[in-house]
Amino acid sequence: MPLESPRSQYRQLADQIRSAIESGEYPPGSTLPSEPEMTERYDVSRPTVNRAVAILRAEGLVHVRRGVGAIVRELPVITRDATSRYEKAAREANGSHGAFDGEIRRHGMVPRSDVEVSLVTPSPAVADALGLPEGVPNTIQRMRRMYANDIPVQMAPSYIPAEIAEGTQLAEADSGPGGIVSRFEELGYAQARITETVRVRRPDERERRFLRMEDGQPVIEIWHTGWTTEGRAVEVCVCCIPAHLWALNYGWPVS
Amino acid sequence: MPLESPRSQYRQLADQIRSAIESGEYPPGSTLPSEPEMTERYDVSRPTVNRAVAILRAEGLVHVRRGVGAIVRELPVITRDATSRYEKAAREANGSHGAFDGEIRRHGMVPRSDVEVSLVTPSPAVADALGLPEGVPNTIQRMRRMYANDIPVQMAPSYIPAEIAEGTQLAEADSGPGGIVSRFEELGYAQARITETVRVRRPDERERRFLRMEDGQPVIEIWHTGWTTEGRAVEVCVCCIPAHLWALNYGWPVS
DNA sequence: TCTTATTTGTTCGTATGTATT
DNA sequence: GAATACATACGAACAAATAAG
Numbered sequence: 001m002p003l004e005s006p007r008s009q010y011r012q013l014a015d016q017i018r019s020a021i022e023s024g025e026y027p028p029g030s031t032l033p034s035e036p037e038m039t040e041r042y043d044v045s046r047p048t049v050n051r052a053v054a055i056l057r058a059e060g061l062v063h064v065r066r067g068v069g070a071i072v073r074e075l076p077v078i079t080r081d082a083t084s085r086y087e088k089a090a091r092e093a094n095g096s097h098g099a100f101d102g103e104i105r106r107h108g109m110v111p112r113s114d115v116e117v118s119l120v121t122p123s124p125a126v127a128d129a130l131g132l133p134e135g136v137p138n139t140i141q142r143m144r145r146m147y148a149n150d151i152p153v154q155m156a157p158s159y160i161p162a163e164i165a166e167g168t169q170l171a172e173a174d175s176g177p178g179g180i181v182s183r184f185e186e187l188g189y190a191q192a193r194i195t196e197t198v199r200v201r202r203p204d205e206r207e208r209r210f211l212r213m214e215d216g217q218p219v220i221e222i223w224h225t226g227w228t229t230e231g232r233a234v235e236v237c238v239c240c241i242p243a244h245l246w247a248l249n250y251g252w253p254v255s
Numbered sequence: 256m257p258l259e260s261p262r263s264q265y266r267q268l269a270d271q272i273r274s275a276i277e278s279g280e281y282p283p284g285s286t287l288p289s290e291p292e293m294t295e296r297y298d299v300s301r302p303t304v305n306r307a308v309a310i311l312r313a314e315g316l317v318h319v320r321r322g323v324g325a326i327v328r329e330l331p332v333i334t335r336d337a338t339s340r341y342e343k344a345a346r347e348a349n350g351s352h353g354a355f356d357g358e359i360r361r362h363g364m365v366p367r368s369d370v371e372v373s374l375v376t377p378s379p380a381v382a383d384a385l386g387l388p389e390g391v392p393n394t395i396q397r398m399r400r401m402y403a404n405d406i407p408v409q410m411a412p413s414y415i416p417a418e419i420a421e422g423t424q425l426a427e428a429d430s431g432p433g434g435i436v437s438r439f440e441e442l443g444y445a446q447a448r449i450t451e452t453v454r455v456r457r458p459d460e461r462e463r464r465f466l467r468m469e470d471g472q473p474v475i476e477i478w479h480t481g482w483t484t485e486g487r488a489v490e491v492c493v494c495c496i497p498a499h500l501w502a503l504n505y506g507w508p509v510s
Numbered sequence: 511t512c513t514t515a516t517t518t519g520t521t522c523g524t525a526t527g528t529a530t531t
Numbered sequence: 532g533a534a535t536a537c538a539t540a541c542g543a544a545c546a547a548a549t550a551a552g
Contacts (some may be wrong), residue, residue: 002523008539034517045541050518058313058471059457067549200455200473200498202314216313218455218473218498224492232333243455243473250451252507254341263520289536300522305537321537322530512552519547524540531535 007043013052016042021061021072027039031069032062056221058216060244078107078153078204080241081249084219086181086194086226099179100146100154109148115142115173119162126159129236140165141179152211155244158241164189164234180235184226191226198222200243211242218243264299269295276316276327283361286324287317291506313471315499333362333408335496336504341436341449341481354434355401355409364403368429371398374417383479384491395420397435400450400465407466408501410495419444420490435490439481444489446481453477455498466497473498 020026033041037050053070062070075222080157085099104111120138122132137158146154156178156225165171169183176183184191203211203219220243226235271453275281288296293304308325309440311317317325360364377387377394394414401409401481413435419434420426424438438445458466460472464475475498 010539036517046518047542051539052277052518055471064518065549066547067516069517082505083507092517094551133325181522193506193508195504198453198505201473217472220455248338249450250401250505250507251448252338252455252505253448254446291536300524301537302523302539303521306520306537310536319537320530321528322535324536416518513552514552517547517549522542522544523543526538526540527541528538529536531533 003147010048010051011055013038013042013044013049014055017052017056017193018059018061021056026072028074029116031071032140047091054215057214060214060217060242063212063214075244076107076109076148077247078103078245079247079249082194083198083251085101085251086191094245099181100144104148104153107148111146111148112150113144113146115175117141117171117173118143121161122159126236126238129223130159130233132161138162138172140171142170142175154239155207155210156242158237160235181226184223184234189228189232191234192229194225195225196222198248205239211240213242220246220248222248257333262399263301266310268293268297268299268304269310269465272311273305273314273316276311280326283327283329286326289321289324292380297438308427312469315497316473318469325501331362331364331500332502333358333403333500334502335506337449338504338506341446347504350404354436357410359401359403362403365405366401366403367405368399370398370430372426372428372439373398376413376415381491381493384478385414385416385488387416392446393417395426409494409496410465411492413490413492415490436481439489440491444487445484446489447484448482448484450480453503457497462495466495468497475501475503 017032019112029076032038032053035046036047038044039158041118044051053064057068059190060075060201061073064070080103085103100113101111119137120139120141121137122130122141124134127134130137130139135140138161140162142158142160144154144156144158145152146156160170164187168187169176170180172188181191200218201221202218203213203246204237206217207213213219222237222241223241224234224237224239227233261418271289281287287293287308290301290304290308294301297304308319311325312319316328318328319325320510325494328350335358340358355368356366373396375391375394375396376386376390376392378398379389380395382389393416397415398408399413400407401411415425417444423442424431425435425442436446454476456474456476457472458468462468463475470476472484475496477492477494477496479492479494481486482488
C-alpha cells in the first residue's frame with residue numbers, strides 16, 4: 001500500500017475496508033479476510049491491519065471474535081421515540097407490554113426482556129433524583145435487560161420508591177399490559193411530566209459484556225425521570241444503550 | 256508493571272493514569288509524563304504507553320500535541336436544555352443573542368460565534384426535511400461555529416427555505432436579539448413545535464479539525480426541526496457537538 | 511475428550527518521520 | 532539547527548479463543 005503522507009496507513013486501510021463493506025463486497029454476517037491475508041494483500045504489517053480493524057470495531061461496523069474473524073454487523077438502527085413512547089396508545093399497541101416492545105415490533109424485530117426485581121439501597125445519584133434519603137434500602141430496582149431478535153440492545157434499571165411500589169405489581173417481574181407507566185396511573189401516581197438527560201460515555205465492563213460491545217464503542221446513557229402533577233419524582237430509569245444502534249427522537253410544543 | 260492476564264497492559268496503564276488524573280495528581284492543564292518516561296516508570300514498551308494514552312484521548316480526558324505532550328483537559332460539561340432554549344425568555348436573557356449564548360453564560364463562560372450565510376443547494380436529507388425540491392439552490396444556509404472561552408464547542412449549520420429568509424434578517428450574519436427564532440416569529444412563521452433527532456457518530460475530518468477532537472472521539476448530531484402551527488418545517492439545524500463536552504436535557508408533558 | 515490448525519489479542523524492540531520548542 | 536515528544540510502522544513472538552477432526 002502506497003502511503004500518502006498526511007493519512008496514516010491504518011486509516012487508509014480502514015477507509016478501504018469500510019468502502020468494501022458499504023458497497024456490499026462483504027455483506028452482513030460474512031467475515032472479512034483474515035489479518036494475515038490482509039497483511040499480504042495490502043502489503044502492510046499485521047499490527048497495522050489490526051489497528052485498521054479496531055477503527056471499524058469502534059464504529060460498530062464489524063464484530064470480532066477470536067478464532068473466527070471479523071464479522072460484518074447488521075446495523076438495524078432502532079429509533080426510540082421519547083415523546084410518544086409514554087403515551088398510552090403506543091404502550092399498549094399490539095398487546096405490547098410497555099414502550100420497548102412496541103418500539104422493536106415497529107422495526108419488524110422480536111422483542112424480549114428479562115426483569116429482576118429487588119429491594120436495593122440506591123446510589124446517591126438515584127436517591128437524589130427520587131428525593132429519598134441516602135444509604136437506606138428504600139428503593140425497588142427493576143433491572144431490565146432487553147433484546148431485539150435475541151441481540152442485547154438495552155440495559156435499563158428503573159428505580160421506584162419502595163413506599164409506592166411495595167405490594168403492587170410494580171414490584172413484580174411482570175408489570176402487566178402497558179408496562180409500569182400504566183400501573184403508576186392506576187395507583188394514583190400518574191406521570192404528568194417526563195424529563196430526560198442524555199449523555200454519551202464509555203460503557204463499564206459489565207455493560208460492555210452484556211451489550212456485546214466492541215472496544216472503544218460508546219454508549220448513550222439516558223436518565224429518565226417521571227414526575228407526578230404534584231412534582232414528585234416517582235420513577236428514575238437509567239437507560240444504557242449502544243450508541244451505534246439507536247437514534248433518539250424528541251418532540252415538544254414551544255410554549 | 257505486572258500483567259494480570261484478563262486485562263491487557265495498555266488498559267491497566269490507562270486505568271492507572273486515569274485514576275491519577277481524577278485524584279488530582281495531574282491537574283487540568285498539566286502534561287502527563289512523556290512516553291519514554293512512562294515507558295521506564297511502568298516498565299512497558301513505548302507503543303504500549305502510546306496505546307494507553309490513546310484510550311484517554313478517546314475519552315476526552317487528555318489532549319495531545321506533538322512536541323509538547325499529553326495535556327490534561329479541563330472538562331466543563333455544558334448542558335443543553337432543549338426544552339427551555341426555545342422559550343423567548345431564555346433566548347433573550349442577559350441580552351443574549353439566541354439560546355447558545357445564554358447556555359454558555361449560564362456556565363460562567365464567554366460565548367462567541369461566527370456565522371456565514373450563503374445560498375446553497377441543500378443535501379437531499381436537508382431538502383427532504385424542509386419539504387423542498389432537491390438539487391436546486393433554494394435554501395439559505397447559516398453556518399454557525401460556536402466557542403466557549405474561545406474553545407470550539409459546536410458546529411451547527413441551519414437551513415431555511417430561501418423563499419422565507421431572503422431579504423430578511425434571517426439572511427444576515429447578525430440575527431438580532433433573541434436569535435433567529437425571534438425573527439421567525441416576527442415574519443409570521445412562529446415555531447410552534449420542535450422535533451429533534453439525536454445520533455452519535457464519528458466526526459468527519461472537517462468537524463474533527465474544527466472541534467479539535469482527538470482520534471476515536473464521537474460527536475452527537477442533532478437534527479433539529481422547527482414547525483409552524485400549519486405543520487410546515489421552516490428551519491432545520493444540523494448541530495454537531497463533541498460528545499464528551501455536552502449533556503442534553505429534554506422535558507415534556509405526558510399527554 | 512483431546513489435538514491441532516486457524517485466527518485474533520497483545521506485547522516487545524526497533525526504526526523512521528514529523529511537529530514543536 | 533538541535534533537542535524533545537509524539538505518530539506510525541515493521542517484524543517477531545507468544546497467548547487465548549475457536550473450530551474441526
